Amino acid sequence: MNPALMSLVLFAALCFFLDTMAGRWWLLAAAESEQRGDRPAERLRRLFVIGFGQQRLLYERGAGWMHVGIFFGFLVVSLRTITLIGRGFSPDFNLPGFDGVVGGFYAGLKDIFATLVILAVLVGLWRRLIVRPSRLHLNLEGVLILLWIALLMMTDLIGDAALFALDPGHAEAGWAVVSSALSGVFAGIDAGTVMLWWKVMFWAHVVLVLAFLNFLPFGKHFHVITALPSVFTMKLTAPAVIGRMEFEGKESFGVGKVEEFSWRRLLDMYSCTECGRCTMHCPTATTGKPLQPRELIIEERDHLYAIAGELQKVGKLKSAGRLDEAKAVAAAIERPPLAGGVIAEDVIWGCTTCGYCQTVCPVAIEHIDHVIDMRRYLMMTEAKMEPALTNAVRGLETNSNPWNAASAAREDWIGELEVPLLREKGSAEVLLFVGCAGAYDERNKDVLRSLCRLMNKAGVDYAVLGTEEGCCGDPARRMGHEYLFEMQAQQNVAAFLKYDVKTVVTACPHCFSMLANEYGQFDLQNLEVIHHSEMLAELLRDGRLKVGRETGKKVTYHDSCYLGRHNGVYDAPREIVDALGLDRVEMPRHGREGFCCGAGGARMFMEEDLGERINQNRVAEAAATGAAEVGTACPFCLTMIGDGIKETDRQESLQALDLVELVERNLVD
Numbered sequence: 217m218n219p220a221l222m223s224l225v226l227f228a229a230l231c232f233f234l235d236t237m238a239g240r241w242w243l244l245a246a247a248e249s250e251q252r253g254d255r256p257a258e259r260l261r262r263l264f265v266i267g268f269g270q271q272r273l274l275y276e277r278g279a280g281w282m283h284v285g286i287f288f289g290f291l292v293v294s295l296r297t298i299t300l301i302g303r304g305f306s307p308d309f310n311l312p313g314f315d316g317v318v319g320g321f322y323a324g325l326k327d328i329f330a331t332l333v334i335l336a337v338l339v340g341l342w343r344r345l346i347v348r349p350s351r352l353h354l355n356l357e358g359v360l361i362l363l364w365i366a367l368l369m370m371t372d373l374i375g376d377a378a379l380f381a382l383d384p385g386h387a388e389a390g391w392a393v394v395s396s397a398l399s400g401v402f403a404g405i406d407a408g409t410v411m412l413w414w415k416v417m418f419w420a421h422v423v424l425v426l427a428f429l430n431f432l433p434f435g436k437h438f439h440v441i442t443a444l445p446s447v448f449t450m451k452l453t454a455p456a457v458i459g460r461m462e463f464e465g466k467e468s469f470g471v472g473k474v475e476e477f478s479w480r481r482l483l484d485m486y487s488c489t490e491c492g493r494c495t496m497h498c499p500t501a502t503t504g505k506p507l508q509p510r511e512l513i514i515e516e517r518d519h520l521y522a523i524a525g526e527l528q529k530v531g532k533l534k535s536a537g538r539l540d541e542a543k544a545v546a547a548a549i550e551r552p553p554l555a556g557g558v559i560a561e562d563v564i565w566g567c568t569t570c571g572y573c574q575t576v577c578p579v580a581i582e583h584i585d586h587v588i589d590m591r592r593y594l595m596m597t598e599a600k601m602e603p604a605l606t607n608a609v610r611g612l613e614t615n616s617n618p619w620n621a622a623s624a625a626r627e628d629w630i631g632e633l634e635v636p637l638l639r640e641k642g643s644a645e646v647l648l649f650v651g652c653a654g655a656y657d658e659r660n661k662d663v664l665r666s667l668c669r670l671m672n673k674a675g676v677d678y679a680v681l682g683t684e685e686g687c688c689g690d691p692a693r694r695m696g697h698e699y700l701f702e703m704q705a706q707q708n709v710a711a712f713l714k715y716d717v718k719t720v721v722t723a724c725p726h727c728f729s730m731l732a733n734e735y736g737q738f739d740l741q742n743l744e745v746i747h748h749s750e751m752l753a754e755l756l757r758d759g760r761l762k763v764g765r766e767t768g769k770k771v772t773y774h775d776s777c778y779l780g781r782h783n784g785v786y787d788a789p790r791e792i793v794d795a796l797g798l799d800r801v802e803m804p805r806h807g808r809e810g811f812c813c814g815a816g817g818a819r820m821f822m823e824e825d826l827g828e829r830i831n832q833n834r835v836a837e838a839a840a841t842g843a844a845e846v847g848t849a850c851p852f853c854l855t856m857i858g859d860g861i862k863e864t865d866r867q868e869s870l871q872a873l874d875l876v877e878l879v880e881r882n883l884v885d
Contacts, residue, residue, distance in 0.1 A: 222304030222422075229426035236433045243482060243524060245531030246546075250478035252449040259448050267447040272578040275808075276493070279343065282336045286365060289333030296326050296372055297425050300418060320391035327376075327394040330369040337366040351492030357435045364431075368424050375417030378402060381410050436490045443579040446487040449480060450580035455571040456729055456782040458588050460737045461698045470592025470696060474520050474554055475527055475546060481586060485517035487579040494573035494583065497805055499812040500566045504827025507566035509573040509583045512559060516586065519558045523551050555590040556600070562826065564590045565602050569694055569817035570777040575808065587817075591696025605695055608821040612700050616686035616707065617652040618821050627682040629654065629661040635668050636679040638715050644679035646746075647717045649731065651724040652687050653851030659858065660723075660851040663874040667723055667748055670880055674760040676751075678721065684711045690726040693734070695818035705730075709738045723748040723876065725779035725850045726816070732783065747779055749849045749875055753788040756795045756879070763882040765797025771878070772801050772843040774834065774857060775810030776850035789849045792875050796882050801841045811837065815852035835860035839870055846872045 253259075265271050270287060274280040295311060302309035314322055340362045348354060376395035380386050381402035389396050402410045432440050439446075451457065461469065471477050494509035495501040501508045520527070526549045533542035552558055567587040574583055594600040601609065611620025627637075629650070638644060648671070654664035671678055689704035711717075720743060722728050732745035755761040771793055779785045786807050793800045805811040814830030824830065835857060838846045846861075848854045857872040 219305045222301065225423065225426065226301070229430060233430050233433075236430065239524065239528055240433060240486065242528040242531035242535075243520065244479040245535045246475045246527045246542075247477055247479040247482050247531075248475075250480050252451075252480055255452055258452055259450075262450065262452075263444060263448045266450075266578070266580065267444045270578070272493075272576055275576060278339075279349075282339045282343075285332045285336035286340070289329040289336070289369070290365070292326055292329040293333070293369065293372060295322065297368075297421065300372075300375075300422055303418075304422065316387075320388055323376075323388035323395075324391035324393060327373065327392045330373055331394050333369045334366050337362045337369075349492075351496055353490055353492070357437070361435075361437050364424065364428055368421060368428070371417045371421035371424065373398060375414055375421060378410050378414035378417060381405075382407060382414065436488065439487045439489045439579050442483060442487040443489075446483050447580045449483065451582060451585075454729060454733050454782040455574040455582070455584060456569055456778060457733045458585065458693055461592065463699070468593065469596040469698065470555075470594070471589035472553060472555055472593040472597060473546065473551075474516065474523075474558075475530060476593075477586070477589060480582070481516075481589070482520065484581040484583075484586070485513055485520055488513045488517065488581060489579060490514065491578065493576045493578065494581070496576070497572050497809055497811060499568050499570055499572075499814060499830045499833075500827075503830050503833055505566050506560060506562040506826065507564075512563060512583065512586060513581060515558055516554075519551070519554065523549055555593045556598075559590060561594065561600070564594065565822065566826070567817050568777070568812045568814060568819050568830070570812035571781045572777075572809070572812070575781055588694065588696060591694075592698055593696075595696035596698065601695065602822045604822045605818065608691060608695075608818070609697065609700065612687055612692050612697075612704065616704060617656055618687065618691045618818075619652060619656040621656045623686075624683060626650075626655045626685060627680075629656075629664060630668075630680075630682075631665070633665055633668055634672060637682045638679040639682065639684060641679045643715060645677040645719060646679075647712070647715070647720045648678045648680045649688070649720050649722040649724075649727055650680055650685060651722060651727045651851065653724060653855070655685075657851060657855065659855060660874075663723060663851065663854065663876055666874070666880045667876045670752065670755070670761060670876060670883070673883070674755045676755075681711055681715075688724075688727040688730040689734075690730045691818045691821060693730075694816070695821075705735060705738055709735060709740050712740060712743070717743070719744045719746065721746045721748055721751050723849075723851065723874070725776040725783070725785075726852065729778045729782050747783075747785055747788070747849065749779070749789040749792060750785060752876060752879055753791045753795075756792065761879065762884050763796055763879060764884050766882050767797045767799070769798055769845065770801050770841070770843040771798040771845045771847050772803055772838050772841045773806070773847040773849075773875075774803070774813070774838065774853055775806055776848070776853050777810065777812050777816055779849055780810055781808060789847065789875055792879060793847055796878055798878070801843055803837045803841055805837065813850075813853040813856035815856045820852050820855075829860070829863070831856040831860035832864055835864055835866065835870070839864075839866055844870065845878075846870065847875050847878060848872055849875050 270284045273283045299311055310319060344358055373395050376392055377398035380389040380396055380399040432438050490510060492510055498509055530542045530546045533545060555564060564587060569584050607620050608618035611618050615621060615623040650664055653660040686707040687704045689701040692704060693701035720731055728745055728747045773789055773793055811834050812830060813834055814824060846857050848857060854872055854874055861867060861870050861872060
């Protein structure tokens with residue numbers, strides 16, 4: 217072909233691309249450091265399952281398979297692109313091993329995938345221009361990229377067709393069925409014209425690929441480059457898990473400037489595809505509130521790019537170890553505040569941390585961490601909080617519970633019930649972690665008493681901490697008050713170590729998730745944490761609890777976000793309902809797609825005065841199933857669903873009960 221021209225095109229394109237990527241790299245360097253290289257085997261597994269395997273895209277079958285077709289087709293055809301670039305230097309160039317049968321097989325495979333990509337692009341255009349799903353932004357870039365991809369495939373197929381018309385005996389002609397069929401279009405055309413077609417398609421394909429590469433970093437399709445690194449560096453814990461914050465040497469806490477995020481948060485911004493999957497079942501987005509997970513990331517990204525020039529200087533200075541200069545440059549940047557400016561406070565405080573956004577995001581964006589980091593800044597640096605949180609904060613500070621009830625009253629729920637105290641018993645196989653709701657909320661006291669009666673009946677060796685128990689710290693950490701969280705956590709860790717606690721049972725998914733996933737940050741290792749639904753299911757299986765079958769009554773089970781989506785406990789609660797013989801009917805949003813009650817993320821202690829109330833939305837869905845009862849496995853859910861039933865005047869037709877109450881109701885001797 218033309219080695220000089222190919223060298224010039226490659227040099228110009230790659231220089232421009234590397235310069236752009238260097239700028240993006242310096243932005244990452246300006247951010248805070250974070251280690252994301254642990255457990256490489258698990259990271260590789262997720263890379264193949266979520267990244268290459270497109271697992272989360274396939275949650276939505278139609279659009280998912282369309283994207284899978286484009287993704288894998290692009291990968292397959294990219295080998296031909298490399299080959300074409302090589303043939304720009306030497307006409308006989310082939311990738312190593314791609315001669316003979318292997319080369320022919322690949323040519324056929326490439327043709328099939330290129331055709332599939334074109335078909336998938338047509339489906340994509342139909343969805344964007346005709347169907348227009350509400351979650352998609354209708355913008356020029358999305359249409360342009362689809363057409364661009366189609367042109368890449370077409371130039372390859374037509375180029376090969378022209379080549380086979382010139383050389384019918386070409387080694388690949390018998391394999392590449394689509395290109396061979398298309399070669400008939402050139403029948404009767406003189407060789408010079410066909411040669412021109414081949415050259416035009418050749419150069420068009422190479423230039424389109426290189427132009428595509430350089431366009432990617434300037435729009436939402438940057439994820440083509442960053443998605444796989446994003447998946448590889450995703451958090452390996454439950455989505456709700458928040459990392460421990462360093463206090464020493466800090467002048468401010470949380471994130472008040474975009475570069476105070478870790479580099480992984482900036483990678484989130486690079487990787488957002490704007491697909492809108494995160495908003496589909498988001499409890500705030502679907503009930504008319506300001507927080508829209510996609511818009512949160514986009515607004516942060518737009519702000520990042522708006523000050524990119526100055527932040528790149530910060531990144532270069534930090535990389536050179538000139539930290540004081542970097543700090544001075546960052547301080548001199550004129551910009552609005554991130555928390556409360558770029559991102560409105562209503563948005564920051566609106567999140568219920570239900571985790572739906574994170575578990576469906578195909579590029580593993582970690583939305584909750586963005587929110588909590590900004591809450592930490594507002595709470596701990598600016599001393600700003602939702603006014604309704606004042607009582608909860610005061611209660612946590614003085615009485616170790618967000619209800620602000622007397623700490624000495626933490627055992628009052630027991631009453632005359634036989635509940636062993638660990639300080640008196642000395643040791644027990646199982647610690648029943650009561651939680652603040654179980655100790656202080658009137659409705660949930662009934663649940664804990666019912667649970668203790670069942671544990672007594674089954675002969676479980678258990679005890680409670682009583683007044684030695686404090687709040688698990690979930691509300692404090694989720695509202696962004698990290699210091700207050702650590703106070704609560706360390707108090708409980710000390711009690712666990714004092715009594716050599718190995719196994720904990722709790723009826724609260726928030727306590728469950730905190731103890732199981734975040735107390736390890738305080739060197740509390742090898743603690744087995746069991747949710748009460750798991751324990752009850754096991755007791756029923758083992759025959760230690762015997763129940764009758766209550767046939768005919770319809771029950772729908774509401775998945776707690778912190779039990780289901782964050783910790784994968786879906787089966788045990790349903791096993792309990794089924795063991796009772798109840799007619800279990802599922803709500804449309806259940807299991808992995810279960811809808812939040814509205815109380816997570818410390819929202820239990822805030823007012824909900826924007827849009828539709830989340831709990832009422834959920835109650836309407838439960839009522840539509842025709843069920844007479846809503847089974848819950850979380851004190852927050854029980855409260856919110858119960859309130860929603862009252863607020864919508866459904867007390868005559870619907871009732872909220874904890875699973876333990878269903879079991880006790882059907883208990884037989």
